[in-house]
Amino acid sequence: MFRRIGTAVVRHPVWTIVAWLIAAVAIAATAPGLPSNSDESSFLPKSYESIRAANIQDKAFPSSFTPSATALYQRSDGGKLTAADTKDVARITVELGRKKIDQVQRVVPGPPSEDGRYTMTLVQMDDKSAGQPEQADAAAVLRTEVKKLTEGTELDVKLGGPAAEALDQQDSSERGEALIGIGTFAIILVTLLIIFRAPILAILPLILIGLVSAVANGVIAYATRLFDLQANSSISSILVVVLFGVGTDYFLFLMFRYREHLRAGDEPKQAMINAVSRVGEAIACAAGAVIIAFLALVLSTLGFLRQMGPALAIAVTATLLAGLTLVPAVVSLIGPKIFWPSKSWKQEPQGARFAALGRGMQRRPALAAGLSGLVLVALSVGLFGYNATFDLSSGSMPKSKESMVVQTDMKAAYSAGAAAPTDVYLTSDDEKPLDKSSFAAYAQKLGAVDGVASARLSTVNKSSTTADFTVTLKYEASSDRAIDTVAEVREVAHSNAPEGTVAAVGGLSSIFKDIDTAVAHDYRTVFPVAALLIMIILGLLLRSVVAPWYLMASVGLGFGATLGATVWLFQTVQGHSGLMFMLPVIMYLFVVAIGTDYNILMIARLREEARAGRSPREAAGMALWHAGPTVAAAGFILAATFATMMLAGNALLTEMGFAVSFGIAIAAFVMAMFFTPSLTALIGHAAWWPGHGDRAAESVTGSADMAAASAGRGAVPGQAQGPAPEQGPHKDQFADDLSRTRR
Structure with a gap:
């Protein structure tokens, strides 16, 4: 074909x-334009509790909202807000609402901080377009207008919240994409010039x-x-x-x-x-x-x-x-x-390096397999220290961005969880009005959970069938402690719900808890399915049941080594609290799938050499000689290309860039060049069981092909045309070396 x-x-x-x-x-x-969505809740299906809670909020409290944007005010001199400052904030809030900015539905005053140095304006946007580009555009207008309205006052204002974060993330992504594009072009161009x-x-x-x-x-x-x-x-x-x-x-x-x-x-x-x-x-x-x-x-x-x-x-x-x-x-x-x-x-070229590597591989396959395997196992130890983090916004842009400054200031000025409180919705399961006498005790039990700063009844809907309890955590919404705390809040909320009621826990920390559960599900589903399908492809290519198993085992070791090295670099050396939660899934797919390219290229060449009549060790040596330069060049370019993602200036792409580039390097320079061919040489003809993929050429190719192969000219089996290569004597010498070792 x-x-x-x-x-x-x-x-x-x-x-x-x-x-x-x-x-x-x-x-x-x-082609139509490509839409974008950065809304965390859109990550999850409707069956998860945090999404059910959001639906309850929309139905029972249509006028309530989670702010899409937050304007945070403080005095320019850093002192406490005066009565005049408070009056200015009230005026700005009213005038901002009168602007009728696209997507903005309500602008209301927010609570002041306990130390009196900060206060807020909360902005509601259309939740149907949460995370969409139009809300980032609205945030840009809001940011400009609120700064204009503060001119002539003693106030300094910054805009944060999800919409502002989407705007800053968009700007950061555009810059990062430009750097990635330039870096990718430069690496490919320079590397190919050096090679060819x-x-x-x-x-x-x-x-x-x-x-x-x-x-x-x-x-x-x-x-x-x-x-x-x-x-x-x-x-x-x-x-x-x-x-x-x-x-x-x-x-x-x-x-x-x-x-x-x-x-x-x-x-x-x-x-x-x-x-x-x-x-x-x-x-x-x-x-x-x-x-x-x-x-x-x-x-x-x-x-x-x-x-x-x-x-x-x-x-x-x-x-x-x-x-x-x-x-x-x-x-x-x-x-x-x-x-x-x-x-x-x-x-x-005379004295080609890969010819020497091929001779070494042929002579000592056990040493090559042992050393390369030891490197993979040693690096894999680090994966046991892996910890996931869910702070998507700060992970995707520098801390200096305005929305990130707002997030940091709010953590210091308010309870760390005040910027994104947790809501517990208590709903009647028979549509009858709730018994309000139980609310105080219920709120007290929620507030007693370790890690909760406060819990109070916020509001009850008009029909008295749903009550909203606002639970403020002591920790920032995306932190590990907040996620652990919200899990305990769920247990208390469910187990202590009064008879005839059902509790649902919502809010950003609840969303992250569900994302954590979803990621665990993906580990159990996506990984095995992808591995099985790749093994089927390898089996069809190689006509073997044995080879796909040890090829995928080597790729699994490569994944472990990559994750371990990433953990050591970012968590141990740089002191990050964890790696972005989706990194292992993305890394697995890139390292396993793309890294398998090099294994496929090497093992296909090894089979080709074996079909020319060479022994398993000779075939491994010849495969490394011929396919080694290709794997080295391709692996270097691909690894360096992914490494350009580290230029983007945000944690997510930096971690992803390092992990995938390191994984590609491991796949090319350790697995494909040494581990896989040396294992194949050691396993021998059994690697191709139950077929005879390494000996099929004996019954298909003509005598001319076999004569060329036995002469050691490195001819391609099945190719009758064309004289021997100009460098034939060098290839003859390599084949003779292989033959002497075999004898």
């Missing part, structure tokens, strides 16, 4: 390129992947509109990295193999056909593993991950199609001139 694809695009390169250009222009011109010393080849993938990016983003926008998905602000940054990182990987897989066939003496167009034929299956299987792993995210209970999965799967699918059609078509038109002005493509 892949030979037919290669033949078709090489014979009709112009039509292939034109088809891609038409598709890119048509899709980019007609060919400017055309270095620039080409950037141009082609840019074209693919237009197609992928348009299709994602269509899918988002069609299936009513939402897009988180971090997805666009991740998409840039995935498209250019994975796209460059597949470009390198193809170009290294194309160069190898040119060195073997193939005519240029035939060299591209043979390259697609040989490496196409590995690229397709590698992309299939990534796509399936991303699609497994639809099983997540978290909206953010469920929305991200299809978008990333579409991006990788577009990249795969380009790798098998667009790239071969363009390169076949350019021909060997793509390597200009370098002439190193004509012959293998």
Whole structure:
């Protein structure tokens, strides 16, 4: 199949390129805009208690609200607010409400702080568009107007709250995305120039992947509109990295193999056909593993991950199609001139490092497996110290942003939980009025929970069927202590609810508690499903039941090593209280799925060498020699590309950038180069049980192929055309070394 694809695009390169250009222009011109959502409650399905509580609030107390924005006032000199200051705040609050700003429904005064140095204005916005871009736009207008209204007073005002955080996060994301884009381009360009010393080849993938990016983003926008998905602000940054990182990987897989066939003496167009034929299956299987792993995210209970999965799967699918059609078509038109002005493509460098590594692998596979395995196990120890944090807003932008300053000031001025109190809704289960005589005792029991600063009856609805108890925690809403405390509040609220009533606990801490539960569910669901599907792909590729097990075991070790190293760096060294809660899920999928690319490429080459008649150890050595440079180059570029996310300036992308880049490096330079091939060499023919994937060529290929293989020329099995490579003596020497060791 892949030979037919290669033949078709090489014979009709112009039509292939034109088809891609038409598709890119048509899709980019007609695709709808990509929506965004940063509302934490949208992460969860309606079955969770925090969401049920929010629905009770909407039904029983339609006039009550959780502020979408908070204007925090203090005197410019830092002193206590005077009567004149209080009067100014009241005036500003009234005038702000009269502005009739889009999305703003109510503007009301908030409580002063106990020390008399701060007071607030609370702003209600349309909860139907919570987290949407229009509320960030409204926050921008609010921020401008409230600052204008304070001119001429002794007051200093800052705007915080969810809408303001969304605005600041948007600004931070735009800056971060620009830095990520520039860094990604620079890394790919410079690395390819160093590897190939060919400017055309270095620039080409950037141009082609840019074209693919237009197609992928348009299709994602269509899918988002069609299936009513939402897009988180971090997805666009991740998409840039995935498209250019994975796209460059597949470009390198193809170009290294194309160069190898040119060195073997193939005519240029035939060299591209043979390259697609040989490496196409590995690229397709590698992309299939990534796509399936991303699609497994639809099983997540978290909206953010469920929305991200299809978008990333579409991006990788577009990249795969380009790798098998667009790239071969363009390169076949350019021909060997793509390597200009370098002439190193004509012959293998003498004393190649990967040839030496291959000889070492062949001679001591147990040592290679032991040392690489020890590195993975040692790093994995750190994962036992992992702790999750749920502060999404501060995790996604610098502390210097205005909304973050408001959050910090409110923690100091009010009870840490005052900015986002917990609400306990007591509802009659038979629609009869509640017995108000039990309210005082109920509030007292809620207030007695360790970690609760105060608990009081806030209001009762008109029909007296629902009562709202406001519980103020001692801790900031997203902290571990607040989440633990709200779990205890739930237990007390449920167990002490008066007869005939049902309690539901809502608020931001309650949402985070449910997110924590949802993440635990995803660990038990998404991880195993993704692993199983990837194993099936590996089994189909390798026609083996044994190989997928130890390949996935090695990937699991790589995941553990990556999470352990991330814990040590951010929690132990930098003193972070924890890592962002969704990091292990994202890291697992990127490291397991994309990291499996390199295992697939290496093991596919190892099988190819084994089919040429080599022993398991010889095949491992030859695979490392031939596939090692590709894995090293691709792994370095992809790891460095993900590392550009650390330039974004926020904790979430910094942690994600380090974890994924480190995981990719582990996957490429430890697992694929040493651990996997050495294990395969040690297991021998049993690795391909119950089939004979490493010996299939004996019954399929002709005698010419076997003669070439036995001569040690490193010929590609099944390829009858083309003379021996110019560097044949060097390959003969390597094969002789392997043979002597085997004897």
